[in-house]
Amino acid sequence: MKTAHDLVVDAKARIEEVAIEDVDLAIQNADVLIDVREADEYAAGHILGAVHASRGMLEFKLSNDTALSSRDLKVVLYCKTGGRAALAAVSLLDMGYLHVTSITGGFDAWVSAQKPTVVPHLPRFE
Template sequence: MKTAHDLVATAKSRVQEIALADAEQAIRNADVLVDVREADEYAAGHLTGAAHMSRGMLEFKFSANPALESRDLKVVLYCKTSGRAALAAAALQDMGYLNVQSLAGGYDAWTAAGKPITKPETPSFE
């Protein structure tokens, strides 16, 4: 029986992971940057310009959005540490997307390197 780690390892063996050093350029070249973490994780902070599509809804959101139907789109995905993003990248490849990349180390590696993120602003009631 396979574990979640087995599935992630298999996905990582078939998808292209971007090293953190190359991530900013890959994101600039991408047509879409997708955060596949859960909504509360995204709301706590995310890479600037990232669209939120939780891992569980990714295939449905890509299928339902005409702006995402081109299989030539350049897609960069990330999650907390890279497991969910690898699974998401493999799923998009299975759907026929040709230019899918996953950020190695995910959000945690990005923030540990001091790279910019967007956080929601807390409303002021003064």
């Protein structure tokens, strides 16, 4: 029986990852940047321009959005540390997407590199 860690290791052997040092260019060249974390994680802060599609709903969202259904779409994925994004990348490759990249180290690496994040501010009612 495989563990979640085993699945991530297997996934990372099949996918392309981009190092944090090269991530800006990868995002600039991407058609879409997808945050596969849970909604509360995304709401707490995310990379500017990222769309949210949690890991559990990713395949369904891509299948139901014609703007995201082209197999030539250049996709960059991230999660908190890289595991969920690696699993998501494998899933997209299995769906037929040709250009899928995952950010090594995920959002934690992004924050550690002191790159800018977006944190939505809710209105205050005082």
